[in-house]
């Protein structure tokens with residue numbers, strides 16, 4: 039397991055630094071092949087990051103944005119990660135980006151996964167950037183510790199692209215990108231904030247069997263950890 043730890047004095051500094059790093063990777067991808075592809079997480083953590091990233095002066099019309107994971111809820115639900123992206127990231131210059139959601143109007147897990155796969159398959163894989171978050175329970179993407187089939191989900195064929203996830207602690211049914219597709223990203227960043235999450239991450243890195251550990255184990259390159267108190 040390899041990683042680089044980037045610590046910041048404030049969450050605003052973290053957001054600016056991570057946004058600059060991501061924008062640089064996207065600009066490099068655009069220069070190299072005319073397009074860039076990023077998957078972002080939802081939840082409560084990324085709002086500041088999204089605001090900073092949305093202001094980046096890159097050629098956003100060449101950028102495709104999708105989600106690391108999603109709750110199977112309508113796009114106007116406050117629980118929707120797509121809503122967070124629409125409200126906070128796809129603003130200003132970044133409004134020109136193409137957004138590919140994971141939720142397509144059904145909350146039936148297998149059907150939702152099939153619809154998402156059809157949208158995801160033609161995208162320009164591998165991801166240039168994947169931004170993971172982590173819950174206080176050690177989940178990342180929608181790999182929840184109490185998902186009955188967690189081992190199968192983590193080991194799923196990367197080519198499946200999207201997997202349905204059911205876990206009591208997750209609330210709604212969810213979709214997640216496969217771990218294999220996430221860790222293929224040219225830049226795999228983990229964005230976490232607060233002492234509690236840092237403690238959870240440290241336990242995972244020390245050997246505790248939490249889902250976040252699987253991302254580090256699967257990643258072929260160092261995971262870039264961005265943390266602020």
Ligand SMILES: O=C1O[C@H](COP(=O)(O)O)[C@@H](O)[C@H](O)[C@H]1O
Pocket residue numbers: 078079080081082083084106107108109119170171172173174178179180
């Ligand atoms: O459920 C989710 O939680 C994680 C972490 O969210 P946070 O609110 O603690 O920041 C997030 O990475 C994931 O995308 C989201 O669906």
